[in-house]
Amino acid sequence: MARNVMVVNLERCIGCQACTVACKTENKVGIGRWRTMVRVMEKGRYPNAKRYFFPTLCNQCGNCEKASKRNGGAMFSRRPDGIVAFDQAKAKKDADGVYERAAVEACPVEAISWDKVSGLPDKCDFCAHRVDAGLMPACVQTCIGKARVFGDLDDPNSEVSQLLAKHGVQTAKPKEKCPGVFYLGLDQMFADNLEGFKEITGADVLSGKVKMQQA
Amino acid sequence: MKFNRRNFLKIGAAAGAALAATGKPVSAMELSPGGKSVNKQGVERKKVPYTCMTCNIEDGGIAYVENDRIVKLEGNPKHPGNRGRLCAKGNAGLLHVYDPERVLYPLKRVGKRGEGKWKRISWEEGLNEVAGKIRAHLKSGKPRKEIAFKWGRNRTHGFIDRWMNALGSPTTMNHTSVCESSKKMGMQPTWGPDIETPDFANTKYIINFGSNILEAAYFHNPYAQRIMDGVAGNKAKMVTFDVRLSNTAAKSDEWHPVFPGTDGVVALAMANVIMSEGLYDAQFINDWVNVSADELKAHLAQYTPEMAENYSGVKAEDIVRIAREFATAKPATTYTYRGPCKHLYGSYNERSAMLLPIITGNIERKGGYCLPRGMGWNGVSPSPEHPHEHSKLHQPDNYPLAGHHVSHHIAFQLLKGEEKVAIWMDYYDNPAYTFPSSHVWEKVYQDEKIIPYFVTFSPIISETSQYADIILPDVSYLERNDPENMPSDLLPWISLRQPVIKPLGESMEFRETIRQLALKIDPDGSLNIKKYFDYGSSENYMKMHFDGVAGLKELGGYEWLKKNGVYPDYGDLSPADYKYYKGGKAVEPEYGLHMKEDANGKVTVGGKKRAGFGTPSGKIEVKTDFYGKAGFNPMPVFKAHPWHWSGGKKILKYGQMVLTTFKWNVHTQARTANVKLLTEIVHKNPAWINSKTAAKLGIKDNDLVRITSGVGHMVTRANVTESIHPDVVAVSTACGHTAGGRFAQAMNNAKADAWARDDDPDLKNIWWNDKGVHPNAIIPVCTDPIGGSQGWFDAVVTVEKAKSGDKYGDVVASVEKAVAFYEETLTYNVAGKNHKKMHPELANAPQAEPVKVVSRGDYREFDPVQLA
Missing domain, CATH: 3.40.228.10 (Dimethylsulfoxide Reductase, domain 2)
Structure with missing residues (x-):
């Protein structure tokens, strides 16, 4: 059985946002919300200032599936290949009349957003429709730095398996789950910057509104 | 979606590190790197290859189409430049087609110039009016050079020159001096x-x-x-x-x-x-x-x-x-x-x-x-000769080495009356936003005595085209034809831009508009114009370019290129190393082009004549006569900017900095502003100021600041940062539009203009309300006397906390002061008083010989060897 995962090699990410935009056109994601984006962080004092790029997306942890089921919903479900897929047609309203609120709030990284036009939840599913057609997810397909790699972790010869085998990696939250996204180079970034690391939203930093950690 | 700091720091330990290494070479990803697209139901989409034009790099793309609508753009894996991948701008490119502010039929001005009042007219009426004006001018016996054409992005590969040459006017004006002309020179x-x-x-x-x-x-x-x-x-x-x-x-x-x-x-x-x-x-x-x-x-x-x-x-x-x-x-x-x-x-x-x-x-x-590699295609015959008249707008006096012209001087030349204009044509250009002292261009465009008739082909009502008298709207880049090449890889290529859908509304491809204008100006051929535009259609024009290209011809010429998008076919792109493979072998570029044996070579190395370099001697000319003869130092030298330095000492005063501008990865200079997926990522442009400098000036982060140059001032917000030199203030040019559309101008839920549409639900979801402040008006002209380029990064400004009454977004710029800077920069040209002062080392050099410039038109036609 396949287990599809993404490996993000931060050394190769240039923060170009090609993935961010490709995801939006592929999945018709409107403005004001994202399935994936590259966050940008800065640290250090002039002239030793550094900038880091960190692509974020749903980690396929499955918290949403459980929360949805507890509320009698069936919108989210883990596929045999590990992708936490969803079917908006199966979305149920919670007690307060909001679609799948419990599932959305169960997400530890706020990766699920509401489509402002339909009012339905939406998240990254590794472009499951593309994967089923033998195509890479849209963000991987367009990745200029070749930072995003996608493939089958059950195949020891796949590029993702090879990368994970050769390098130390880290995962985003939650670590206790069976995650679908691995980061290469995250530890170096944190080794440099863990103390006083200041998080900034991508939109803020990209539009020039970047704050430094005043050490 | 946001991570707070606590979340961000709670990153787990490696889960995959325990996997054993197999020692086998990394195999290709099992999934395809592109060339196909499916919809959510898994149905494969129609695909049409094209060449991107969201910037000037000409990457290869494949457009995926459903029900005559472009639904997705991806890179073309056969294109050696971008190898199947697109940047953020390229991915968002389909939004240029579906821009709710795009003009889809001809418009005629009904109010005062620039007032924004338009009436819809038919193509017949629009074409007749413009053709009538041009024909009347040609018949009047007035100088033909009064017919002027200014472009900002010309990917027609000679078509604009064909048009202007056929009309007999030398007044073709480009944009290259605000771009890279001094690099070229x-x-x-x-x-x-x-x-x-x-x-x-x-x-x-x-x-x-x-x-x-x-x-x-x-x-x-x-x-x-x-x-x-x-x-x-x-x-x-x-x-x-x-x-x-x-x-x-x-x-x-x-x-x-x-x-x-x-x-x-x-x-x-x-x-x-x-x-x-x-x-x-x-x-x-x-x-x-x-x-x-x-x-x-x-x-x-x-x-x-x-x-x-x-x-x-x-x-x-x-x-x-x-x-x-x-x-x-x-x-x-x-x-x-x-x-x-x-x-x-x-x-x-x-x-x-x-x-x-x-x-x-x-x-x-x-x-x-x-060296850059390139491939070409055939010219289209017959081709009109370049006119013999000279226009100072095309090439000003006293810039003998500015082979790519000095376009940012044109507004000043017009103000001074150096040349007269009867008809101004505007194509893919926005100087009232993108040029230094942009307000001077506004003044020129507004003045009907300077520009009596202004026709634009722009499909966007921009800071510049808003002053047009008539709009004959061009199509987007995904609805037009061009031949393309660029040295973006060591493997050379040529590619095709072709319409991937029928043009929206009544919009018409520029090539076709010009053909129809030409036939109306010269219906019987008596003006000697018609014969250059008798090619039938844009598609036929492309056929004439491509059908005879050796190698491509054998594959099927233009028809093959339409299916594949790019030539040659270097093989299959491997997702493992992103190289092309043919017959199991990676395709590698050729190196050492100058060393190739060549019977006509000027340089002999190892006893054999070699191809060498494109210089008079065939060698690399570190010492160049072109500079020497024109009165410049023939060797590479350094000249400290007299605005910044005197006798080796920095002369910036308290609060003074050098203003620099820059681009974001998601924007071009002006054209991407109304692309919602890009503008939601970057829509404002606060001034980057070093934290120590800011502390000295009492400026805190996000404070309102006033930035004052010799031309005027702007009021914006401070981005106090560690990421900039203490003597520099940086403001991006991507933001601060005063025209161009609701996404560009952060106008949520605003009423559509009469020519615009409300067909994008996101027009009600514009979540940002800060559109930024554009710096170009306060940037003075500062021209490299050699290559003719604008010194964008030289302006000295004073940065201080905003004064009482200052409002965010204020931009106040004086035309008179901008003109004074223009006059000052002329003193650095070869005839100016500062030229000798800046070149004391040449005091004993022989008097410069007069240099004749023979370059014209597009930079690709410039050959320094032709400089006398």
Whole structure:
């Protein structure tokens, strides 16, 4: 059985946002919300200032599936290949009349957003429709730095398996789950910057509104 | 979606690290790198290859179409430049087609010029009016040069010249002086071509002087791929000199903040170190450089690392160390696009940076600094001759080496009445936003005495086209035809831009509009115009370009190109290493083009005549007669900017800084502003100010600040940061539109203008309300007297806390003061009083001979060898 995962090699990410935009056109994601984006962080004092790029997306942890089921919903479900897929047609309203609120709030990284036009939840599913057609997810397909790699972790010869085998990696939250996204180079970034690391939203930093950690 | 700090720090331990290594080579990803797209139901979509045009790099794309609507754009895996990938702008390109503010039928002005009142007219009426005006002018016997055409992005490959030449007017005006013209004029006399193609993927060392190549063009997407292959894959070292921590500087191993305009002296000092320490490639210099190693040593001795430190602020020991590393880490390359050239004397800076790969013999080596490769297509016959009249708007006096013209002077020349205009045509251009002292262009466009009739082909009502009298709307880049090539890889290619859907509404491709105009101006052929436009259709025009190209012809010519998008077919793209494979072998580029045997070669090396370089001697001309004869220093030199330096001392006063502008990775200069998916990422442009400088001036982050130049002032917010030189304030030019659409101008839920549409539900979800403040009005003209380029990064400004009454977004600029700067910059040209003052070393040089400029039109036609 396949287990599809993404490996993000931060050394190769240039923060170009090609993935961010490709995801939006592929999945018709409107403005004001994202399935994936590259966050940008800065640290250090002039002239030793550094900038880091960190692509974020749903980690396929499955918290949403459980929360949805507890509320009698069936919108989210883990596929045999590990992708936490969803079917908006199966979305149920919670007690307060909001679609799948419990599932959305169960997400530890706020990766699920509401489509402002339909009012339905939406998240990254590794472009499951593309994967089923033998195509890479849209963000991987367009990745200029070749930072995003996608493939089958059950195949020891796949590029993702090879990368994970050769390098130390880290995962985003939650670590206790069976995650679908691995980061290469995250530890170096944190080794440099863990103390006083200041998080900034991508939109803020990209539009020039970047704050430094005043050490 | 946001991470708070606590969440961010709770990153788990490695889960996959326990996997055992198999020792087998990395296999290709099982999934396809592209060339196909499916919808959510898994149904495969119709695909049409095209060539991108969201910037000037011409990457290959495939458009996926459902029900005649473009639903997705992806890179074309067959295109060697971008190898199947698109940047953010390219991915968002379909929104240029479905821009709710796009003009889809001809409009005629009904109110005052610039008032924004339009009436819809038919194409018949619009074409008759414009053709009638042009025909009347041609029949009147008035000078034909009063018919003027200004473009900002010309990917027609000669079609605009065909049009203007057929009309008999020399007044074709480009945009290149606000772009890279001084880079071109630094390079062309030195080695022939106007650009280099560094082999980043195979290099070991990159010195980047002021280029933000990981964010912006020439050649953002292709080169970013190769730099990552070089840096991450080949473990190359990258060192960046830039006034600002760009994303490129951020991904470099070292960032050295330099004082603006001093990269040239850093490069000269490094060259001095390499020469004096004997780290140069003696054989290469002996064979291929037109000055000897001893002459170079003697010339460079004046540029000590200490002198470079004084100007640049980069420590002398770092300059020495980097010079040694560069010279010994073969192969190595530099990159400059386009920082050092955008200063007064930018052409000298470019030539200085070029010295490093030259003296270390890294030219045309694998992993080095290579000549651009290119392929061509056939011209279309018959072709009209260039007119014999001369227009100073096309080429001003006293800029003999400005082979790519001095377009940013045109508004000032018009104000002074240097030339008269009867009809002004505006194409893919927005000087009232993108040019220095942009308010002067506004004034010129508003004045019906200066521009009596203004026709635009723009489908966007921009800061410039808002002043048009009539709009004959062009299509988007996904609905038009062009032949294309660019040296974005060492494997040369040609590609086709073709309509992937039928043009929306009544919009008409520019080539077709011009054809119809020409036939109306000259219906019986008596004006000698008709015969140049008798090609039937744009598609036929492309057929004439491509059908006869050797190699392509055998495959099926134009029809084959329509199906494949790009020629040649280099094989299958491997997702493992992103190389092309044919018959199991990777396709590798050719190196050492100058060494190829050539019976007509001017240089003999190893007993054989070689192809050499495109210079009069066939060698690399570090010493160039083109400069010498025109009255400039024939050697690469450094000239400290008199606005910043006097006698080697910095003369900036309290609160004074140098203003620099920059591009974001998601925007071009002006055209992407109404693309919602890009503008939601970047929509405002606060002024970057160094934290120590800000503290000194009492400026806190997000404070309102007033930035005052000699032209005027702007009020914006401060971004207090560690990522910028303390003497520099940086404001991006991407934001601050006063026209162009609701996304560009942050107008949520606003009523559509009469010509616009409400067909995008996101028009009610515009979540940002800050559209930024545009800096160009307050930036004075400052022209490189050699290459004619605008010195964008030279303006001295005073930064202070906003005064009472100042409002965010205020921009106040004086036309008179802007004109005074124009007059000042003329004093630096070869005939001006400051020319001799800036060149004391040439006091005893023979009097400059008059230089005749024979270049014209598009830069591709410029050949420095033709300079007398």
